[in-house]
Amino acid sequence: MLRQVLLSASRSTKVKNLVETAPVTSALVRRFVAGDHAFDAVRATEHLAAQGLYATVDHLGEDTLDPAHAEAACVACLMLLSRLRDAGLARNAEVSVKLSALGGALPGGAALALRHARNICAAAEKAGTTVTLDMEDHTTTDATLETLRALRADYPWVGAVLQASLRRTEADCRDLAGEGSRVRLCKGAYRAPGFAAFTTRADVDLSYVRCLKILMAGAGYPMVATHDPRLVELAGMLAARNRRAPGSYEYQMLYGVRPAEQARLAARGERVRIYVPYGDQWYGYLVRRLAERPANLAFFLRSVAGR
Ligand code: FAD
Numbered sequence: 245m246l247r248q249v250l251l252s253a254s255r256s257t258k259v260k261n262l263v264e265t266a267p268v269t270s271a272l273v274r275r276f277v278a279g280d281h282a283f284d285a286v287r288a289t290e291h292l293a294a295q296g297l298y299a300t301v302d303h304l305g306e307d308t309l310d311p312a313h314a315e316a317a318c319v320a321c322l323m324l325l326s327r328l329r330d331a332g333l334a335r336n337a338e339v340s341v342k343l344s345a346l347g348g349a350l351p352g353g354a355a356l357a358l359r360h361a362r363n364i365c366a367a368a369e370k371a372g373t374t375v376t377l378d379m380e381d382h383t384t385t386d387a388t389l390e391t392l393r394a395l396r397a398d399y400p401w402v403g404a405v406l407q408a409s410l411r412r413t414e415a416d417c418r419d420l421a422g423e424g425s426r427v428r429l430c431k432g433a434y435r436a437p438g439f440a441a442f443t444t445r446a447d448v449d450l451s452y453v454r455c456l457k458i459l460m461a462g463a464g465y466p467m468v469a470t471h472d473p474r475l476v477e478l479a480g481m482l483a484a485r486n487r488r489a490p491g492s493y494e495y496q497m498l499y500g501v502r503p504a505e506q507a508r509l510a511a512r513g514e515r516v517r518i519y520v521p522y523g524d525q526w527y528g529y530l531v532r533r534l535a536e537r538p539a540n541l542a543f544f545l546r547s548v549a550g551r
Contacts, residue, residue, distance in 0.1 A: 421462025
């Protein structure tokens with residue numbers, strides 16, 4: 245119930261204005277967001293690299309309704325890629341991209357988002373790294389996978405995210421389990437109606453297990469994005485069962501979430517990639533993180549109340 249309320253709030257302009265103007269804790273934002281600027285993201289990536297961790301960097305922003313903002317989001321990504329390359333971090337860090345930040349949510353915006361995404365992929369290839377398309381709410385899944393197909397014709401290394409919470413995802417995993425395919429499997433952070441999504445945590449978890457089995461048995465590169473200890477353990481078992489060596493799959497976690505577990509997996513020789521968001525458009529991202537864990541919300545409310 246609380247989760248549903250928070251996920252609605254993540255899309256509410258009124259709540260957004262309230263939270264952004266409240267004496268809201270910068271400590272909470274800092275826990276989940278690397279900073280406002282590209283150099284903050286580069287610094288966080290350097291710090292992770294020193295611990296043997298990889299990064300996927302996200303310039304925060306979503307649901308853009310102005311073509312000029314979409315253009316600016318694309319430019320920010322290009323600048324980020326050149327800074328990562330200049331810092332010698334392109335082997336450690338790729339970028340994550342939300343198509344709605346690139347104009348995908350505008351009327352007829354799919355073509356605009358694809359054009360921007362192509363430019364980002366070209367720059368990533370030049371820098372020697374990759375791009376993963378984030379997955380947003382369930383109404384955008386078809387368009388995102390369509391864009392993925394178009395991009396992969398020229399850039400076969402482009403990855404995408406699939407959400408175990410959606411009923412369709414098992415079939416999508418089968419479609420995308422082939423050679424060269426990079427799939428980040430997550431539970432899903434958006435609200436969706438019952439006809440499209442599983443409605444209980446247990447059903448989402450079971451769906452994750454079925455999807456993970458498909459990806460691990462396939463010929464692609466599974467990216468296991470979860471902090472759930474049971475699923476992390478299962479991924480290791482499935483990797484062993486499918487004779488996958490570390491480096492033929494990877495674990496992914498969010499910046500600021502379970503850092504000790506991130507370090508433990510890396511020390512065991514696993515490849516672990518951290519999703520590093522940066523920028524001042526942190527509201528939607530932060531509220532989704534609060535929705536995932538009531539303890540984060542309590543921390544947030546205490547700091548808003550100034551305690
Ligand atoms: P949960 O059952 O939510 O959590 C398991 C345990 O992990 C919790 O008990 C807690 O100990 C810890 N934990 C989880 N979340 C938090 C938190 N916020 N703060 C503190 N502890 C926490 N979702 C999308 O819909 N689209 C995407 O493109 C997308 N990309 C992602 C990329 C990465 C690298 C990761 C890790 C997640 C991404 N997500 C995305 C979010 C994902 O869908 C989940 O909402 C999120 O990962 C929480 O689910 P969980 O698997 O960790 O399991």
